[in-house]
Amino acid sequence: MAMGGDHMTLKMTLAIAASLVAGLAASAAYAESKGSVVVFVPSSTNPYIGQFQLGAKDKAKELGYDVKVIENNFNQAEQDSQVQQQLASGEQVAGYVWWPFENAAGVASLRALSQSGAPVIVSNQYPIKGTEAFWTAYAGANDFLSGKTAAEILLEACAKAEIKCDKGAIIRFPAGVSAGDDRATGFQDAVKGKLTVLDVVPTAGFLEDEGYKVAAQIIPAHKGELTWLYTENDSLAGAAAQAAKENGLTPGKDIFIVGGTCHGDSKHVKSGEIAGTAIQSGYWEGWMAVQALGKYVAQGKVVDGEKYLEGTPDAAPSDADPLYKYNFLPNPAVGNTQAAYDAAKLWGKTADQLCNF
Numbered sequence: 196m197a198m199g200g201d202h203m204t205l206k207m208t209l210a211i212a213a214s215l216v217a218g219l220a221a222s223a224a225y226a227e228s229k230g231s232v233v234v235f236v237p238s239s240t241n242p243y244i245g246q247f248q249l250g251a252k253d254k255a256k257e258l259g260y261d262v263k264v265i266e267n268n269f270n271q272a273e274q275d276s277q278v279q280q281q282l283a284s285g286e287q288v289a290g291y292v293w294w295p296f297e298n299a300a301g302v303a304s305l306r307a308l309s310q311s312g313a314p315v316i317v318s319n320q321y322p323i324k325g326t327e328a329f330w331t332a333y334a335g336a337n338d339f340l341s342g343k344t345a346a347e348i349l350l351e352a353c354a355k356a357e358i359k360c361d362k363g364a365i366i367r368f369p370a371g372v373s374a375g376d377d378r379a380t381g382f383q384d385a386v387k388g389k390l391t392v393l394d395v396v397p398t399a400g401f402l403e404d405e406g407y408k409v410a411a412q413i414i415p416a417h418k419g420e421l422t423w424l425y426t427e428n429d430s431l432a433g434a435a436a437q438a439a440k441e442n443g444l445t446p447g448k449d450i451f452i453v454g455g456t457c458h459g460d461s462k463h464v465k466s467g468e469i470a471g472t473a474i475q476s477g478y479w480e481g482w483m484a485v486q487a488l489g490k491y492v493a494q495g496k497v498v499d500g501e502k503y504l505e506g507t508p509d510a511a512p513s514d515a516d517p518l519y520k521y522n523f524l525p526n527p528a529v530g531n532t533q534a535a536y537d538a539a540k541l542w543g544k545t546a547d548q549l550c551n552f
Contacts, residue, residue, distance in 0.1 A: 229492070230289030231261045232485060233281060237269050237296045241401055242552040243428075243458055243477040244294075247319070250481030251292065258489040258514075260289055269400070271297040271371075278304040282311060290314040290488045292481075293330070298323055298373035305329045314491050318484040320373050327520075332497050334487035335480050337523040338374045341473065342381025344526050345425055345455025348471035350389060352451045353423070360451060363423035364394040366409050366431055368401060378427045378455070393417055398431065403459070406431030410438035418442070421450055429454035429472055429550075433463040447531075457529070457550030464531050471531045474506075474541045476549040480524050483512075490518040508540035 239245035267274040295301035309329040318335035353360030368375030398405040426432040432454030436446040446468040506525030539546035
């Protein structure tokens with residue numbers, strides 16, 4: 196009986212010891228955290244933004260940071276309120292990643308974040324001129340480059356076309372989203388003197404449903420005139436291709452459609468309905484924003500000027516590389532065939548991994 200009691204006591208002692216060890220390990224892991232990175236973004240109901248969050252979390256985990264994501268429902272007033280609540284909490288953070296829904300309207304919130312003293316990395320929407328003092332560095336897409344790449348894809352398709360390729364229209368992102376402004380500007384600058392833009396129409400969102408509603412109106416409104424459409428991403432382009440077919444036009448033959456940014460289902464690119472695409476990766480953009488914050492904390496400085504990160508197929512950029520004021524995500528073009536899509540990679544991930552979600 197005594198032996199049974201001793202055995203029970205030993206088991207209890209071992210259990211308590213194991214619990215203490217686990218607790219100490221957890222405390223050590225917590226102590227090793229470099230702090231929390233707070234990421235302000237629109238809703239991850241847009242899968243690109245979901246990928247952005249995933250990339251940010253993966254890089255933060257690698258660097259030893261915790262991540263707190265605060266989403267808004269594509270509403271700048273809501274995002275402004277979230278910033279006020281975050282700052283009022285008094286929480287000490289390692290830094291902020293700021294993706295505004297409406298860039299210009301969010302400047303006051305950006306300024307408030309900068310006044311906290313924590314570093315602020317702006318991402319996805321090119322910063323408003325005159326706000327340079329409010330942010331540490333920009334790390335994300337160059338939407339002027341995105342528009343230019345889309346234009347080059349379209350011009351190449353037009354050069355090979357059997358039909359006259361001249362007049363067309365732009366289906367752009369919602370009004371107030373400066374990425375839509377920048378893409379339209381980059382595109383129009385590249386086609387100036389080569390193609391005629393008949394119309395520029397904003398959508399209510401970024402996905403197929405919103406793109407279809409606009410394309411279904413634009414195409415019949417310009418019946419017999421449209422030879423091309425630029426839609427600012429492939430989800431909108433796929434919807435435009437469907438609307439074109441419903442209006443008796445064969446995409447890739449009677450009308451050329453380009454989104455310029457892979458987004459969603461790639462079948463329209465692989466089938467040739469879309470003239471081509473480019474890998475602007477939400478995953479790598481989020482990853483890159485957190486890497487920029489980590490660089491600033493580790494290096495303590497920002498180099499003036501711009502850095503276009505190389506679109507290498509295998510190796511991602513090193514954490515030891517300098518942090519520039521402007522750090523731009525690559526935007527490599529991809530042809531509109533299955534073989535071209537299969538061959539495309541960016542920083543160790545395939546086009547299918549980065550573009551289909």
